[in-house]
Amino acid sequence: MIRATLQFSLVISLGFLAAIKIQGQPGEGKPHGIVLRVQSIQQLVQNTLFLLESMGKLEEGRQIENVLKLMIGTKGLEGIHTEKPLGLYGQIGANIFDSDLVGLIPIADQPTFLALLDKLNLKAKKGKGEVYSMEIPNFPFPLFFRFQDGYLLITVRTEQGIKEGKGGPKDFFIGGKGNVIFFELNVASLPEDLAKNLVPQIELQLVEEKNRKVPGETPAQEKFRQDMSEFFLQSIVQLFTQGERVSLALDLDRKTGDIDVSMSLSGKKDSDLAKSIDKMGSLPSLGASLKGKNSVFHFGTTLQLPDYLKNDFLANFLETLQGDLAKEKDAGRKALMEKFLKAVTPSVAAGAIDLGLDVRAEQNGKFSFVAGLKVANGKGLEEVLRQMHKALPPMEQKNMQLDAFPLKNGTMAHKLLVPVPPMDVPLFGSGPLFLAILDNKVLLSGGANGKEALEEVAARPLGKSQALEFSMALNAGAPLLAKGIANAESLAQKAFAKSPKADTWEIKASGGKELSLKMNLKSPVLKFMSLSGGGKK
Structure with missing residues (x-):
């Protein structure tokens, strides 16, 4: 049952990656618009068990650990490497779903992973340059992937973004700090049209708030509430037009027991x-x-x-x-x-x-x-x-x-x-x-x-x-x-x-x-x- 659930989850994950136009590679001179690094599956499991034990839920943690030991064999989790980090990077598009991103999935054994795709009725066809193409059910565009440096590089619509020489995992994971999760958004690289698409929608909501009548509210109180709404709108506009970077990181040290969450914004x-x-x-x-x-x-x-x-x-x-x-x-x-x-x-x-x-x-x-x-x-x-x-x-x-x-x-x-x-x-x-x-x-x-x-x-x-x-x-x-x-x-x-x-x-x-x-x-x-x-x- 759990194995079937895992396999289903893989299909969903691939579908999600396909729903977002995954392209763009490191090493092309342009800073990443978005970066996501997630520690290895094994580390995630160990940290999850540590947190469960910290919460006094040791028995639940042991049950999860035993199931995972049965699922992870010598060739990894259905061919997926459990001791390497995962990643995502690229550029955000004006409509979000036209974003150019690259997904990185660590691979322990290519044949086992390809066999998993066959079992899931996902037929991968090998083409030129070691690039595979694959159709996703109920999705209008093909998905492309290639194996490089122990990873699966995955994209959609066109194979251009994952061709050999476009960079890869070695470039992406250099400089990583080993966070449990690290996310960074390069706000300065966001397309102007994204703000033009989002801000009017937010403004409509704020106009309703500004025009709302509150029983018993004095003129001074009404003006303060309206100006607070305007301040909120201007802050969003300022974020899109003057923001540099936004980041989020989660860290856990099992030796000291420290759990750290940090967020930052620069202009x-x-x-x-x-x-x-x-x-x-x-x-x-x-x-x-x-x-x-x-x-x-x-x-x-x-x-x-x-x-x-x-x-x-x-x-x-x-x-x-x-x-x-x-x-x-x-x-x-x-x-x-x-x-x-x-x-x-x-x-x-x-x-x-x-x-x-x-x-x-x-x-x-x-x-x-x-x-x-x-x-x-x-x-x-x-x-x-x-x-x-x-x-x-x-x-x-x-x-x-x-x-x-x-x-x-x-x-x-x-x-x-x-x-x-x-x-x-x-x-x-x-x-x-x-x-x-x-x-x-x-x-x-x-x-x-x-x-x-x-x-x-x-x-x-x-x-x-x-x-x-x-x-x-x-x-x-x-x-x-x-x-x-x-x-x-x-x-x-x-x-x-x-x-x-x-x-x-x-x-x-x-x-x-x-x-x-x-x-x-x-x-x-x-x-x-x-x-x-x-x-x-």
Whole structure:
């Protein structure tokens, strides 16, 4: 049954390759428009078994392994070599299906592979130059292939692309980094007609969104939504017209247990896209400066809105606060609201979103946290806070203790006596919160060592820009997950029993020479996710 399924899959694969016009060879001087490298079947199987074992599904993995051992003989998997990588390369056409691509399938034994084609009722006819032709059922064009350097080179419609001297596997696999999967799209080589065909279809969808009426939406909110749609469209157009390369890679190291996924985008030199990506890598980041050595959860983001979205964002903010001002009848409160509006407007007008949160595990078994927000007018916000404090009733003033202690730079930090929810006391304790407003940032901390966390972060300069940064230590931070996952701590103990510190899961997006998105996790994390999948509350 499995053998029949494999044979059927081969027919489907050949049909897919035939459906795309597979031509174009390396060595012709033109960079590949598309590159796909996939590690060998044997390595794929080993990595799959490793992942299944990591997820606690060892029995399923052994069943797959036993079946494959029966299927793979001395002449390979029906003549296909299982220890060599597979590949695909070529140029993308304006209509996708007119693309010029070449498929590379490793061959262990040519007669066995040809016999497989006969068994599948696919009659291959040998022609000049060792090129075979073959008809695919229900497909109007012939398929051509040739054996070279231990590989099958496959194309369709015409044999021109695979003639001898057109390059081949040796050229293609030189320089490969051994990724599990590597995909690269040379955006700069895409035909202009492709964008002309795709963009109008996307634009039609966005026009519907822009014209959609949302009940209760204010004019400022409507304009912001419409401009977001326009921003999305322009980003797609910019990708096609100014993009250089897009890549995706999956890596797995069975020795260290590291699983890495990375994506990248680069723009053409001196293009607006390249400049925007470079700027993302040069922005100072508050979120990146919050992370502590004992961090178990970290999130930070640093983004700069385009000018027109920045103006829309400010308009929405002003519209909301001015509406609240108009409703306020108390003269004193209204005056404070006006001062707050004046103090916070420069930060909103800057169009910079820079914030973060870091949770740390302390030696006493509890946790601390520190959160931060970058601002443009810290002094103004501090002044408003002090005026708000004066306006509070005496009993409430006691709960906001101004100038509780000085920071290293002379800024006075404040203590907030806020009741901690009973369910959070075992995690963070019942201590106060701490607030500090500096020239360029507002910091709030709490928990077991909240004061120390605030002092530490307040003394740091802004960090290296990260558009997005997320990390979590699932074993050390398991108690934090108890609200959403039943028995989170016991599941973590089971998942990380052999390697307690191999519990990290990280995601980072950053700019610079290229826009990159990277994710890394340790293999025991998969086991924890598998175990906790059925334990969600």
